[in-house]
Amino acid sequence: MTRPERLARSVVVPALALLVWEALSRAGKVSPVILPAPSQVLVRWWQYLLPLEPYDASKLGRIAWLFSGELPQDALGSLYRVVVGFLIGGGLALPLGLFMGRIPLVHDLLNPVLEIVRPIPPIAFIPLSILWFGLGDPPALFLIALGSFFPVLVNTVAGVRNVDAIYIRAAQNLGAGEVTLFRRVILPAAMPYILTGVRVGIGVAFIVVIVAEMTAVNKGLGYRILEAREFMWSDKIIAGMVTIGFCGLGIDFFMNRLNRWLLRWHRGLSDHA
Amino acid sequence: MDSATAWRVDPCELVGAPEELRAAGAGRGSPSIIHLAGVRKAFRAGGREVLALDGIDLDIAEGELVCLLGPSGCGKSTLLNAIAGFSPPTSGTLLANGRPVTGPGPDRAMVFQEYALFPWMTVEANVAFGLEIKGEPPAAIRERVASLLGQLGLTEFRDRFPKDLSGGMRQRVAIARVLAIDPPMLLMDEPFGALDALTRRNLQDELLRIWARLRKTIVFVTHGIEEAIYLADRVVVMTYRPGRVKRLVPVELPRPRDTASPEFNRLKREVSALVMEEQARHEQAERGATAS
Numbered sequence: 001m002t003r004p005e006r007l008a009r010s011v012v013v014p015a016l017a018l019l020v021w022e023a024l025s026r027a028g029k030v031s032p033v034i035l036p037a038p039s040q041v042l043v044r045w046w047q048y049l050l051p052l053e054p055y056d057a058s059k060l061g062r063i064a065w066l067f068s069g070e071l072p073q074d075a076l077g078s079l080y081r082v083v084v085g086f087l088i089g090g091g092l093a094l095p096l097g098l099f100m101g102r103i104p105l106v107h108d109l110l111n112p113v114l115e116i117v118r119p120i121p122p123i124a125f126i127p128l129s130i131l132w133f134g135l136g137d138p139p140a141l142f143l144i145a146l147g148s149f150f151p152v153l154v155n156t157v158a159g160v161r162n163v164d165a166i167y168i169r170a171a172q173n174l175g176a177g178e179v180t181l182f183r184r185v186i187l188p189a190a191m192p193y194i195l196t197g198v199r200v201g202i203g204v205a206f207i208v209v210i211v212a213e214m215t216a217v218n219k220g221l222g223y224r225i226l227e228a229r230e231f232m233w234s235d236k237i238i239a240g241m242v243t244i245g246f247c248g249l250g251i252d253f254f255m256n257r258l259n260r261w262l263l264r265w266h267r268g269l270s271d272h273a
Numbered sequence: 274m275d276s277a278t279a280w281r282v283d284p285c286e287l288v289g290a291p292e293e294l295r296a297a298g299a300g301r302g303s304p305s306i307i308h309l310a311g312v313r314k315a316f317r318a319g320g321r322e323v324l325a326l327d328g329i330d331l332d333i334a335e336g337e338l339v340c341l342l343g344p345s346g347c348g349k350s351t352l353l354n355a356i357a358g359f360s361p362p363t364s365g366t367l368l369a370n371g372r373p374v375t376g377p378g379p380d381r382a383m384v385f386q387e388y389a390l391f392p393w394m395t396v397e398a399n400v401a402f403g404l405e406i407k408g409e410p411p412a413a414i415r416e417r418v419a420s421l422l423g424q425l426g427l428t429e430f431r432d433r434f435p436k437d438l439s440g441g442m443r444q445r446v447a448i449a450r451v452l453a454i455d456p457p458m459l460l461m462d463e464p465f466g467a468l469d470a471l472t473r474r475n476l477q478d479e480l481l482r483i484w485a486r487l488r489k490t491i492v493f494v495t496h497g498i499e500e501a502i503y504l505a506d507r508v509v510v511m512t513y514r515p516g517r518v519k520r521l522v523p524v525e526l527p528r529p530r531d532t533a534s535p536e537f538n539r540l541k542r543e544v545s546a547l548v549m550e551e552q553a554r555h556e557q558a559e560r561g562a563t564a565s
Contacts, residue, residue, distance in 0.1 A: 166385055166387055166389045167389065167391060169359055169377070169383070169385070169389070170383070170385060170389040170390075170391070171391075171402075172376075172377045173357065173359075173377045173378075173379070173381075173382060173383045174379055174382065174402055174403035174406060174450070174451070174454060175378065175379035175403060175406045175407065175454065176402075176406050177406075180406055184391075184402070185391065188391070188393040189391075189393070191393070264434070265392050265393045265394070265434040265435075265436065266392070266393075266436070267392070267436045
């Protein structure tokens, strides 16, 4: 099948769904407050996207002006929190996971605590996070870091434990010390697992960011959705939700690329590249 | 048995560059580079103690090519792993280059049974790995790697990952990877076991050429009777559990050896008989295990 054919297939169902939805709304079957028509959402999304003020070269550069609308600012704010929160959580989980996977003593010491904390949903930490970190970005970053920490940790530990002993033997046989072994054998050998953890972690970070923004911040997609509800702007709610969907898609696309490049040596990946 | 004389080969009859071979042959009068005395190795398996090796006495001379031969379960890989330093013997003396073996080391480089190439490294990076650990200057590494890849016919594959190579090519890379660090001893654990017959013969010849040129001591584990006789100065036939040295069979046939010649086949029959005795014990033991 050619690319255009596949593309055509993939838009059939969404297009039909939108048509039915639009038709129902126009026929007046549903209240526009409960479910606004897609066309209305699109108009709202466009307004949401546009800069609030006319272009003025003395105040902002052209690029900055283009991104000065509510939606770009919200999306950037949310993405910033996802990225920074994930880097904190994943950045702590990766080395810890490597040590826990490799050194039984570290594993035995830390595992009980982690196993107790792990099942607690990050959302349950919201009250504490506000007590500890106040309002604004810090509690949100804490929650996101917490949410992405465990998927990365668990997968890294599993990845290290599943490194084929023959690679370690081969490296030791060639004279590799523990540091070389970690950096050049265990880390790359565990990479397929680690990247799975990263993907799951980013997914969790995305869920957590929306919830966190509904509580303690005044910018971001999660905040905007909640704000729109106060005014019964359901078209804006949906516009915000669609934006979240597209941000997730964008991150996933980027992660896919990274995955494919980092694991280009891996069996079974090159076949469907 | 006087192992110092039993395996002598007339070096003039070897293939390859005669000068180097004569020198290689002359080197074999030297004392043993690998010395095993009373080596015993016991494992715990399923609550029972299994004696894998018992009372192994063996001396391998510098520059010698020795094949360890026996059915599966005879402990030949265990013995090789002990020499490599991956799993030390339970008791007994094990010296490499006059020093007790306490762990793995680059003086005893191993070519593994499975493809133990690092799949995340290109061919070139795999071969360079040992040299980088040694901390050689990058220019010297590049030069040495290029030369090795050339010698083993791998130059055009240098940017490939192992998954994109055939089995034979991968084992060439594995050989190049250990040759890079220039170890005095090469330990090979059924390295050609998974290859097709033609590729295997090709690599055996390649190994013999390398051995003749570089005068490495090689300990080669195999369960192929023909492979052992084709390659070795001396074949060490081992018994089924516990692994002992059943017989040391010197192979005095000139190289390149003709596998179809009457002498080769006479030797093959003799060694086969020894190995099959042990294979029969192996099968009997397995039947006993399933019956109980």
